Amino acid sequence: MTQQRRSYQIGTGLFILFGFAALAYLATQTTSLANFRQGDSYFLKARFTNIGQLKLRAPVKLAGVRIGSVESIALDATKLDAQVRISIDKHFTEIPDDSAAAIFTSGLLGDQYVGIQPGGSPDMFKDGDEFVLTQSSMQLEDLIGKFLVNGSPQKPAPDAAAPGSAGTKPVEEPAATSNPPKH
Amino acid sequence: MTEARATPLPADTALVEVRGLRTVLGGKTIFDGLELDIPRGKIVAIMGPSGTGKTTLLRHITGQLMPDAGTIHVDGQNVPTLSRSALFALREKIGFLFQNSALLTDFSVFENVAFPLRQHLKLPEELVRNIVLTKLQAVGLRGAAELMPSELSGGMARRVALARAMIRDPMLILYDEPFVGLDPVALNQVLKLIRTLNDTLGLTSVLVAHEFAAVERAADLIYLIASGKVVARGTPAELARGESAWTKQFFGGDADGPVPFQYPARDYAVDLGFPARASSTDTRSTTGVA
Amino acid sequence: MSEAGKQSSPQQPSMIGDALAQVGACGLFLLQILAAIPRSLRHFKETVRQIWFVGAMSLVIIMTCGLFVGMVLGLQLYYVLAKFGSTAASGTVVALALYRELGPVVTALLFAGRAGTSITAEIGLMRATDQLSAMEMMAVDPLEYVVAPRFIAGIVAMPLLVCVFNALGVLGAHAVGVSWLGIDNGTFWSNMTESVDVWTDVINGVWKSVAFGAVCTLIATFQGYTTPPTSEGVAYATTRTVVFSSIAVLALDFVMTAFLM
Secondary structure (H helix, E strand, O other): OHHHHHHHHHHHHHHHHHHHHHHHHHHHHOOHHHHHOOOOEEEEEEEEOOOOOOOOOOEEEEOOEEEEEEEEEEEEOOOOEEEEEEEEEOOOOOOEOOOEEEEEEOOOOOOEEEEEEOOOOOOEOOOOOEOOEEEOOOOHHHHHHHHHHHOOOOOOOOOOOOOOOOOOOOOOOOOOOOOOOOO | OEHHHOOOOOHHHEEEEEEEEEEEEOOEEEEEEEEEEEEOOOEEEEEOOOOOOHHHHHHHHOOOOOOOEEEEEEOOEEHHHOOHHHHHHHHOOEEEEOOOOOOOOOOOHHHHHHHHHHHHOOOOHHHHHHHHHHHHHHOOOHHHOOOOHHHOOHHHHHHHHHHHHOOOOOOEEEEEOOOOOOOHHHHHHHHHHHHHHHHHHOOEEEEEOOOHHHHHHHOOEEEEEEOOEEEEEEOHHHHHOOOOHHHHHHHHOOOOOOOOOOOOOOOHHHHHOOOOOOOOOOOOOOOOOO | OOOHHHOOOOOOOOHHHHHHHHHHHHHHHHHHHHHHHHHHHHHHHHHHHHHHHHOHHHHHHHHHHHHHHHHHHHHHHHHHHHOOOOHHHHHHHHHHHHHHHHHHHHHHHHHHHHHHHHHHHHHHHHHHOOHHHHHHHOOOOHHHHHHHHHHHHHHHHHHHHHHHHHHHHHHHHHHHHHHHOOOOHHHHHHHHHHHOOHHHHHHHHHHHHHHHHHHHHHHHHHHHHOOOOOHHHHHHHHHHHHHHHHHHHHHHHHHHHHHHO
C-alpha cells in the first residue's frame, strides 16, 4: 500500500510538472512574451504627428526583421505630438543615425509596428538618441478621402488643400521616406 | 420485564441512558417517549419489527441524527447538545459495525483496519502494523490483510469491520444487524466474537438484530421496541416465555398480533370496486391473511 | 404504527422551486466545503491521490481531444482564411480561439464527463454503502476527508489540463497548417506570437479554467454526496452531474468572458 501510495505521489508530481511545462510553453513560445527575449537593449526616441493604432510592446522592425519593441508612448504636451520610446536589442548597434522611423501596418488591417529605414550616415545611433526623420501612421480614412477627391491615390494632391483630406493633419504619401520633424 | 419494570438502573452503571426520546422523520413518528438504559459491560440486544427505528436509535446514540425531544446520555454526556468536536471525541470511543460492513473500497483490509489509527494518531508504522495485525488475528483474518474488500465474503467483511470497530479499544460497540445474510458458520463465528470481545475487553455492546435464536445466545438483556416505545425488557429467558401480546407475536412467530400484517389501507371492498357497504365488516386486518 | 403509513406524499414542488432549492443547497454545500478545506489540509496525501485520479488519469483524453480540436480548427480556418488570402493568420486564430474559449470550455466539458461522473459515482456509492457514515462514526468528517480533497484536486488539475489541451491544440494546428497544408513555419509562429498576449489571452483562460474546475467538482461532489442511496439514485446523480456541469460551465463562461474582456 505504501508503495502504491508513493507511486501515486510521483505520478501526481509528474502530472503537475507536465501541466506547468505546458503553461510555460504556451506563455513563452506562442505569445508576445516570445518576442521579449531581447536581453540587453538600448533606447531611442521618435516623434510622430500621429501614431494611429500603435500599441505598447508593438514590434520594431528593420528590413522586416524584429529588432526591438515599443517601450512607451506619451503625448508631448507642448509640441502636441506623440513621443515614442523604442527599445532596441543590444545586438543591433549598427543603425545609422540618419535612419527614418515610420509606422506601418502589417497586412491590410493588421497590427501596426515601427519600421526603420536605414540611412547612409557613417555615425551610428547611441542610447537616448532621437530619430530625425519620422513618418506617421497612414490613416485609412485620409487615404480614402484623397481617393474620393482625386479619383486615384496615385495622384497625390501637391498640397493638402483638398477639402476631404483633413487639412489639419499633414498626410504623408506612402512612398515618402522622410518628413522633416517640426521642431 | 415489561414497560412497568423499566425503572432506571443505578446511574453509575448505565453507559447509555435514553430518556423521553421523540423522533419524527419525514412526517413519521419513529420514537415517542422511548426510555432505555444500557448497563456497562453487558451485551444488550434491541429487537423489534422492521421499521421500528432500531437503526435510528443507534444513529441517535452516535449523534448522527438529532432527536426532536429527549436526552441521550452516553458516558455522562448528553449527545444532542454536544459540540462538533466533543461529538467527534465521543465517537472515537465508540465502535460501530454497519449492516453492510461499510469497508472503504479503495483500501486493503489492512488499511481499512488501520484507518482510524492513521486518522487520529500519529503512530510509528511498526506500531500500527502490530496493532492492526493483533486485531486481525483476533477476528481470524490476519492472513487476509492484503486482500481488497471486494475479494471478501460477507462474513469476512463483517469480521474485518469488527476488527476496525475495535481498533481503538472503544468503550462501546454498536452492532447494526450483525447476523443478516450470514450462513450458519459465519453467524456462529460472529456471535462467538461478539461474546468473547465483550467479556475479554470489558466492552459494552449494543446489538440490533432480528434473529432471536442468535441473540438469545449472546445477549444479557433484550429490549423489544415497537410503536416508538419499549414494549418489553428482560433477559432472553424471560422474553422467550412470551407473557405479553408483543413478545408472543415476536418470539412466538405468530403472523398477526399487535404488529399488523396489513399495511394501513382503504376499505378492501372499496379498493376492489365493490359498492361500499354502509357497515361492512372490517376487512383490514383479517381478510387476505392466508 | 398505523398512523405513520397514512402520510400522503409531500406536495410536489414546482420545477422552478425545485431548481432554486438545488442551487441553494449546492451553495450551502460550497460553504461547507470551504469551511472544511483548512481542516482537510492534513489529508494532504489524499489530496495528492485525488489529483492523480482527477487530473493525471484525464490526461490521455484531454491530450487526444486537444490534438484533434487543434487539427480541425487548423483545417477549417485554412479553408475559410484561404478565401481572403490570409492563411498565415490561422495560427493566430487557432491560438486565440483555444486560449480564450475552446481550451477552458472543452476541457471542462470533458472533465465533467470523465472525472465529474467518476467523482459522483464514487461518492454516491460510498453513501449507498454507508462508507460515509462509517467515516463519521470513526470521527472522520467525510467533507474533510472525501469531498474537500476532490474539490481541491479539481481546482488544481483543471488549469493544468487546460494548458496541456491548449498546447496540444496549437501543435495539432501546426501539424495540419504547416506540415500538411504548407503555411510557412516562420509566418505561422510569428503571426501567433505577435497577436497573442500572455495576460489577456493565456492567463485569462487559466482563470476561467480555475473557476470551471471549482464548478465541475462542486457539482460532482454535491450530486454524489446528496444522492439517494440506491443504485438508481447514483445513476441519476451521475447524469445530473454531466448535465448541470455542462450548463454551469457554459453559463459561467459567458459571465466570465463578459467580465474578463
